[in-house]
Amino acid sequence: MQYQIPRGLFDVIPKGKSKVGNSYIWQFIENKAREACKSYLFYEIRTPIFEKTDLFIRSVGESSDIIKKELYTFLDKKGRSLSLRPEGTAPVMRAFLENNLQNLPLPHKFYYIGPMFRYDRPQKGRYRQHHQFGVEYIDKKSFYKDAEIIDLLMHFYKLLNLHNLTLNINSIGDAESREHYKKALKSFLKPHFKDLSKDSQARFEKNCLRILDSKEKVDQEILKDAPIIREFLNQASKDYFKNLCSLLKDLEISYKIDEKLVRGLDYYSNFVFEVTTEKEGRQNSLGGGGRYDDLLKSLGGPDLSGVGFGTGIERIIEEMQRENISIKDPSKPFLCFIPLSKEAKKLSFLYASKLRKDEIPTKILLNIKKAKKALKLASEEDISFSIIIGEDEINKKSAIIKNMKKREQKSVLLQELVSVLKDLFKDRNKDV
Ligand code: HAM
Numbered sequence: 001m002q003y004q005i006p007r008g009l010f011d012v013i014p015k016g017k018s019k020v021g022n023s024y025i026w027q028f029i030e031n032k033a034r035e036a037c038k039s040y041l042f043y044e045i046r047t048p049i050f051e052k053t054d055l056f057i058r059s060v061g062e063s064s065d066i067i068k069k070e071l072y073t074f075l076d077k078k079g080r081s082l083s084l085r086p087e088g089t090a091p092v093m094r095a096f097l098e099n100n101l102q103n104l105p106l107p108h109k110f111y112y113i114g115p116m117f118r119y120d121r122p123q124k125g126r127y128r129q130h131h132q133f134g135v136e137y138i139d140k141k142s143f144y145k146d147a148e149i150i151d152l153l154m155h156f157y158k159l160l161n162l163h164n165l166t167l168n169i170n171s172i173g174d175a176e177s178r179e180h181y182k183k184a185l186k187s188f189l190k191p192h193f194k195d196l197s198k199d200s201q202a203r204f205e206k207n208c209l210r211i212l213d214s215k216e217k218v219d220q221e222i223l224k225d226a227p228i229i230r231e232f233l234n235q236a237s238k239d240y241f242k243n244l245c246s247l248l249k250d251l252e253i254s255y256k257i258d259e260k261l262v263r264g265l266d267y268y269s270n271f272v273f274e275v276t277t278e279k280e281g282r283q284n285s286l287g288g289g290g291r292y293d294d295l296l297k298s299l300g301g302p303d304l305s306g307v308g309f310g311t312g313i314e315r316i317i318e319e320m321q322r323e324n325i326s327i328k329d330p331s332k333p334f335l336c337f338i339p340l341s342k343e344a345k346k347l348s349f350l351y352a353s354k355l356r357k358d359e360i361p362t363k364i365l366l367n368i369k370k371a372k373k374a375l376k377l378a379s380e381e382d383i384s385f386s387i388i389i390g391e392d393e394i395n396k397k398s399a400i401i402k403n404m405k406k407r408e409q410k411s412v413l414l415q416e417l418v419s420v421l422k423d424l425f426k427d428r429n430k431d432v
Helices: 023-040 053-060 089-098 143-159 175-195 198-206 208-213 217-223 235-250 313-322 342-357 371-380 391-396 414-426
Strands: 050-052 073-075 081-084 108-117 129-139 165-173 269-277 285-292 305-312 335-339 362-364 385-389 398-403 408-413
Touching (some): 023 108, 129 313, 165 235, 175 198, 175 217, 198 208, 208 217, 235 269, 269 305, 269 313, 285 313, 305 313, 335 371, 342 362, 342 391, 371 385, 385 391
Antiparallel strands (some): 050 081, 073 081, 108 129, 129 305, 385 398
């Protein structure tokens, strides 16, 4: 093959073997996401695939892996630095401010479904283009909103029939609490500095909280005795988290407090969470998010807080496969025209065009000359009715309609054919 897809990317194809599922599975998941957002009143926002690079540096954070290692950055023809979006929160904040949406009444509830780009070593569950369903809820800060998006996310997973999931939550406190904690963590880590992994050493000065996120064994060993953030939370942060936990309990949403969870993006404050699967290994995060108190302000916007999540569609599909959840392709043909002469081909083509406009999924077998072979193909595809038109039928101005399940057939005059077929489609559920 002369041309191959770049590494870490994939095609979503309608039929045939695909490592990330066929397109009807994607549509199924996207429809469930839209369905869930409809009842929680989140509205769709679509932002471009690329933005000015500065936007991501300012919001996601210079020291994060996403910015340091994973950004797809390029210069346009005028030498301006642009980047493919690695995530959805920063673009939504930019769009919110640029479109002056802060002038509209509160709350602001957005959702998006689309591709994100991160340059990382590809492996199962980790791609260079992945797709996220995400929401951003901008409003006055309140734990009710945090609970609402968790409720929405868990409801969405339930709509997909996913069960073996764990919701991990943590409080990383407000800015004041985090400052105290960072100081304590740094003085704890300082004597171990030379034993930390290279990545963690690099994070030590810029963002030592991220060291908690490290999956490296050497770091984890050192971190075993590290101070925990909970002990540094001020009263306001403690109360916030306590109220949120109790609301989650009332909603009957089970969760686990993971005191080392900080997440890899710098904009978070107070509440962070991640939903994980039972899969062994690293790529077991199905979705994650948290609150960001200062992001809008730091981008020059109003003093409003936000909370949101992103969940990866590829990982959802992999988890559905792991949990043996199968989805049927809903788009099977209902009718199949089998024309056996030149004139019949044209007639079938015109009838099919009419029926398709009435939303009846109609197929024509233009390349098959033998009725027997065509009928075999139609029954393999689980088609409900075949319409056979040969020389004889043309002479008699009629067609044969064959009920593929009952194996019965009848002759119908061509002038009545379209209305008879439409009636069969209307009665399709009765006929099973
Ligand atoms: P994130 O945790 O970086 O958060 O990504 C969200 C989800 O996207 C992950 O849980 C995972 O399912 C999926 N994902 C991330 N990277 C990849 C990859 N390379 N390949 C496949 N799937 C991937 C965010 O992006 C935040 N913007 C979420 C958020 C919204 N926080 C507040 N609002």
